[in-house]
Amino acid sequence: METPKNEQFRDSIGTINDEGKRAWVFPKKPSGKFYKYRSYVSYFLLAFLLLAPFVKINGNQFLLFNVLERKFNIFGFPFWPQDFHLMVISMIIGVVFIILFTVVFGRIFCGWICPQTIFLEMVFRKIEYLIEGDRGKQIRLAKQPWNAEKIRKRVLKWIVFFIISFIIANVFLAYLIGSDKLISYITGNPLDHFSTLISLLIFTGVFYFIFAWFREQVCIIACPYGRLQGVLLDNKTINVAYDHVRGEGKTGRGKFNKKEDRVASGKGDCIDCFQCVHVCPTGIDIRNGTQLECVNCTACIDECDHIMEKVGLPKGLIRYASEENIVKKSPFKFTARMKGYSAVLFILIGILIGMLFLRNDVEATILRLPGQLYQHKENGIISNIYTYKVVNKTTKEIDDVSYKLLSHKGTIETVTHQNFEVPKQGLAEGTLFIELHQSEMKDEKEKLKIGVYSGDKLIETTTTNFLGPRSYR
16 A cells, blocks of 8 residues: 655655765754753753763772773762662663653753753764865765865865864763773873773764764664654643644645735735744754654754744644644643653652661671681680682771670681771772680570771671581581
8 A cells, every 4th residue: 555645754864865966965054042051051961971081089080980890970979780780770760751851851961961862963973064065065065076166175174074083082981981090091101001992983983873873863774762752742742843733724734925815815824935844953853743863952943943033933743742632722731641751750769868877988898708617626715718809989098997796706817817908999808717605505506796996996797607516506
């Protein structure tokens, strides 16, 4: 069955032509109220992204995701592998928040917050407009042969793109290995860290490929978020939407004619100027309705408002609205679905805050050495051997650390030194013996409570099991 002409846009994406080849998108330079607000948000997020790995709170990098050394800092709070459950809850909160935000406001995250959109639209495209000009000039430049002008403009653009990609790769590396280590690499001999330099150039190549060639295809093909819209959006979700009731009228859209009475002719307010299509960074026609390629960047809203102002028609033909608002003029309502997601989100945030308050700066574990049984010594003394590990999550060294039994009378002796030190943001580990008199044992397995002290100060408590002969039950 042949697809109706007005539905053919659903058969392929906007960046593929009839021959199945890449259709390059040359969006018109946007301007207007929403673009100005989006620029402010983007500049703030760009500054945050570039500065976050170099800002420190109590000696901790503001954001750090060191996967290799398993060190993570979130807003200055250090997270270790022992805090993995907190990381999982944080990620779940992020997912639920994005789902809630999408259910209410559609794909606004993509247009206003996503790093891909911010870098492409607010950095690389602006450089492109500066070097090659607006939409018309870019199209003419792409079609013209490789003369001196085209070579000069393209090579200059590619060099600037590569430099910016290299800077982004360095910042990205600072999030992974830490800003202090990155600065030491930059100021040192590159050959001393040749493998890191190769990794940096690979990341640079990836970013250059994305922003110089792949571009909007990331949003259309690679990113799964657009596909989630099908299950998250409904007719109550606020999207960047075309008011088809007003725009199409009774007889459809039509070109503007000053002498024509559009109301009498039944034509809608859409004058079919295609400016909303020309300004779209993903090359779609918003008048076809909600599409997965739409990133809710609001460029079409600003452009349509400019046109409506010029022809003397009311603004808002394209605006933030739900399908229900357009068809039934219904105001926005916080639905039961939205309330459910909100309740889950607040519960998870409450759990995370509670766990953060209960989280200790020092964490100790004492485990019996695998494969080792207890030892029966003189005078009724039972001995067990253990391995211990003390993690210091703070930026200060912990001195004079020792163990003491809190639940039973007995002794604890470490193999090397009775008292030891735990380095800042590091760990100390070793072996120790715990000895109890047989009279302390009421069962063959006793649960011991052990205190970890720095000098005379109790800094952490932990538990472990102590084994003895069955005959002492």
